[in-house]
Amino acid sequence: xxxxxxxxxxxxxxxxxxxxxxxxxxxxxxxxxxxxxxxxxxxxxxxxxxxxxxxxxxxxxxxxxxxxxxxxxxxxxxxxxxxxxxxxxxxxxxxxxxxxxxxxxxxxxxxxxxxxxxxxxxxxxxxxxxxxxxxxxxxxxxxxxxxxxxxxxxxxxxxxxxxxxxxxxxxxxxxxxxxxxxxxxxxxxxxxxxxxxxxxxxxxxxxxxxxxxxxxxxxxxxxxxxxxxxxxxxxxxxxxxxxxxxxxxxxxxxxxxxxxxxxxxxxxxxxxxxxxxxxxxxxxxxxxxxxxxxxxxxxxxxxxxxxxxxxxxxxxxxxxxxxxxxxxxxxxxxxxxxxxxxxxxxxxxxxxxxxxxxxxxxxxxxxxxxxxxxxxxxxxxxxxx
Numbered sequence: 001x002x003x004x005x006x007x008x009x010x011x012x013x014x015x016x017x018x019x020x021x022x023x024x025x026x027x028x029x030x031x032x033x034x035x036x037x038x039x040x041x042x043x044x045x046x047x048x049x050x051x052x053x054x055x056x057x058x059x060x061x062x063x064x065x066x067x068x069x070x071x072x073x074x075x076x077x078x079x080x081x082x083x084x085x086x087x088x089x090x091x092x093x094x095x096x097x098x099x100x101x102x103x104x105x106x107x108x109x110x111x112x113x114x115x116x117x118x119x120x121x122x123x124x125x126x127x128x129x130x131x132x133x134x135x136x137x138x139x140x141x142x143x144x145x146x147x148x149x150x151x152x153x154x155x156x157x158x159x160x161x162x163x164x165x166x167x168x169x170x171x172x173x174x175x176x177x178x179x180x181x182x183x184x185x186x187x188x189x190x191x192x193x194x195x196x197x198x199x200x201x202x203x204x205x206x207x208x209x210x211x212x213x214x215x216x217x218x219x220x221x222x223x224x225x226x227x228x229x230x231x232x233x234x235x236x237x238x239x240x241x242x243x244x245x246x247x248x249x250x251x252x253x254x255x256x257x258x259x260x261x262x263x264x265x266x267x268x269x270x271x272x273x274x275x276x277x278x279x280x281x282x283x284x285x286x287x288x289x290x291x292x293x294x295x296x297x298x299x300x301x302x303x304x305x306x307x308x309x310x311x312x313x314x315x316x317x318x319x320x321x322x323x324x325x326x327x328x329x330x331x332x333x334x335x336x337x338x339x340x341x342x343x344x345x346x347x348x349x350x351x352x353x354x355x356x357x358x359x360x361x362x363x364x365x366x367x368x369x370x371x372x373x374x375x376x377x378x379x380x381x382x383x384x385x
Contacts, residue, residue, distance in 0.1 A: 001101060001102055001103075001104055001148075001334070002017060002097050002099050002101055002102070002103045003017065003018070003103075003104050003105075003106070003327060003330040003331055003334060004017045004093055004096055004097060004104070004105050004106075004327060004330070005017070005105070005106050005107070005158070005322075005325070005326030005327035005330060006089050006092050006096075006105050006106075006107045006323065006326070007107065007108060007158070007322050007323040007326065008026065008080070008088045008089050008092070008107070009187055009188055009189075010026060010073070010075050010080065010188040010190075010212070010214065011187065011188025011189070011213070011235075011292065012024065012025055012026060012188070012292070012319060013025075013026050013088040013089070013092050014092070014320060014322075014323040015095065015096040015323065016320060016324050016326070016327045017096050017097055017327060018167055018327055018331075020095075020096050020097075021324075022046065022092050022095045022096045023046070023317075023319065023320070024046040024049060024060060024061030024062065024092075025064075025073075025235055026080075026084065026088055027060065027061055027064045027065055027071055027072070027073045027235055028058050028072045028073070028087060028088070029060070029063075029065070029067065029069075029072065030058070030059070030068050030069055030070045031050055031057035031058055031059050031068075032059075032067060032068065032069060034067065046061050046095065047062065047063065048135070049061045049062075049063045049064075049091065050063065050133070050134040050135075051087075051094075051131055051132060051133055051134065052132040053086075053091075053129065053130075053132075057134075058087060060087070060088070065235065065236065071233075073234075075189045075214060075234075077110070077113055077117070081117055081120055081121060081124065085121065086124045089105075089107070089124075089125050090129050090131055090145055091131065093105070093147065094133065094143050094145055097145075100143075100144050100146070101146070102146045102148035102149075103145065103146060103148060104148060104149045104150075104151075104330055104334050105125070105147055105149070105151070105330075106151045106152075106153065106326035106327065106329055106330040106333070107150060107152055107153075107326060108152065108153050108154060108155035108156075108157075108322055108326060109121065109152055109154065109155060110155055110187075110190050110192050110208040111155070111156065111192050111193075111194055111206045111207065111208050112192075112208030113208065114152070114154055121150070121152055122152065125147050125150065126148075126149075126150055127147060128144060128145070128146045128147075129144070129145045129146075129147070130142060130144055130145075131145060149334075151330065151333060153326070153329070154192070154194055154201060155187075155192055155322055156183035156184075156185040156206075156288075156290065156322070157183070157196060157199075157201070158321065158322030158323065158324070158325030158326050158329070159183055159185060159290035159291075159321040159322055160176075160181055160183060160196060160199070160288065161325030161326070161328050161332075162321050162322070162324045162325035162328060163176055163288070163325075164176050164177045165325070165329065165331075166328070167328065167331075169328055169329070169330070169331025169332035169333075169335075170332070176286070177198070178198055179198075179285035179286055180196070180197040180198070180285050181195070181196050181197075181284065181285065181286055181287070182195050182205070182274075182278060182281070182284045182286070182287045183195075183196070183288045184274060184287065184288070184289050184290070184294065185290045185294070185322070186211075186212060186270070186289070186290070186291040186292070186293030186294045186296075186297060187213070187291045187292065188213055188292070188293065189210065189212040190208050190209065190210060190211070190212045191208070191209045191211045191212055191270055191293070192207075192208050192209075193205065193207050193208075193273065193274060193277050193278070194206040195278070195281055202281075204280075205278050205281050207273075209270075211266065211270050213292070213293035213297070214234055216259075216262045216263060216266050216296075217237040218234060220237065220241070220255055220259060220262055221237060223258055224246065224248065224253060224255070227253065228248045228249065228253070230248050230249070232246075240255065241259060241296075244256035244259065263296065263300050266297060266300075267297045267300035268300075268304065270297070270301065271301065271305055274305065284307055285308065286307070286308045286309070286310050287305060287307045287308065287309045287310065288309075289301065289302075289309060290312075290318060290321045290322065291318060291319070291322070294312060294318055295318045298312055
C-alpha cells in the first residue's frame with residue numbers, strides 16, 4: 001500500500017507521498033512530433049511530460065505550454081472534473097510513486113463543491129489505470145496505477161493537518177488541534193474560507209469565493225492588452241508576475257506598480273468576504289493563510305485581517321501545504337505501521353530544502369489527544385471514505 005496526497009488545482013497539480021513531491025501546471029496539450037531534443041534546459045521529472053492514457057497521447061504542464069499547438073486549461077470546476085482531473089491525477093500519481101502496489105489517495109475539493117462533486121471525483125480515478133510515460137531519449141515506460149481507495153476532504157483542512165500531524169500521521173500539536181481555527185486558502189481560481197473547531201468542520205463559516213489569484217492575472221493581462229494589443233494566456237503570467245517585467249514584441253513593460261495596485265484591491269476583497277462570513281465567529285483562536293496565492297497576497301492581507309495569524313514560513317512552497325496535509329492525514333487514517341511494513345523506512349523528500357518539516361522531540365500518538373471534541377472531529381473524518 002502506498003499513501004499519496006493529490007491536489008489537482010486550476011493552476012497547478014501537486015502530489016506528495018512523504019518521499020517525493022511533484023508539481024506541474026494544470027495544462028493539457030496535444031502531443032506533437034518533436035524533431036530535435038536538446039540536452040540542455042530543465043532536467044526534472046515534469047520538464048518533458050509526455051504521456052499516453054486510455055490510448056490518447058498528451059503533453060502536460062510546461063511541456064504543453066512550450067510545445068503543443070492546442071493548449072487547454074480551465075477555470076470551470078465542472079469542466080476540470082469532466083475533462084482534465086483524471087489525466088492530471090493519474091499522471092501525478094505515476095510520477096510520485098514507483099510501485100505497482102495498491103495506492104490509497106487523499107484529495108480535496110473546494111468547500112463549495114464537496115457535496116456535489118465528491119462522488120464524481122472518486123468514480124473518476126478509483127480502479128486500475130495503465131499510463132505510459134514517453135521520455136525524450138525515446139524510451140517508453142508503462143506503469144500500472146492501482147488506486148484502491150480515495151478519501152476526499154475539504155481542501156483547506158489539508159493545511160491544518162500539515163501543521164498538526166508529523167510525517168508518520170501522528171498528532172504533534174495538540175494545542176492547535178484543540179483550537180477554533182480559521183483557514184484562508186487562496187488558490188489560482190478560488191479562495192476557500194473554512195472554520196474548524198476542535199477539528200470539526202463548521203459549515204456556517206465555510207464558503208468558496210471566486211477571488212483567486214487568476215483574477216489578478218486577468219486584470220493585469222487586460223491592461224497589457226490595451227497597451228500592446230496582445231492577448232496573454234493567464235497560465236503564461238506566472239514568470240512575468242514574479243519578475244515584474246514582461247517583453248512583448250521586443251518592448252519592455254514594467255508591471256510592478258500595476259501588480260501592487262491589483263493585489264491591494266484583491267486582498268481588500270478577500271478581507272471583506274472574510275469579515276462578512278466570520279462576523280459572528282469572533283472567538284477564532286488562530287487564522288491560517290494557505291495556498292500559492294497567499295504568498296503573493298500575504299503582505300497585503302495581514303494588515304487587514306484582525307486576529308492571530310499563523311505566519312507563512314519563508315522556507316517552504318505554500319502550494320504544497322494542502323497536499324502534504326493530505327498525505328499525513330492518509331497515514332493517520334490508514335495506519336502508518338502498515339505503510340512502513342510494506343514500503344520500508346521513510347526518506348527525506350527530494351527537495352527537502354523547500355519542503356522539510358522539522359521533527360519534534362515529542363511525538364504523541366493520535367489517541368493521546370485529550371479533548372473529546374478533537375477526537376470526534378477526526379473520527380468523523382476517518383469514517384468518510
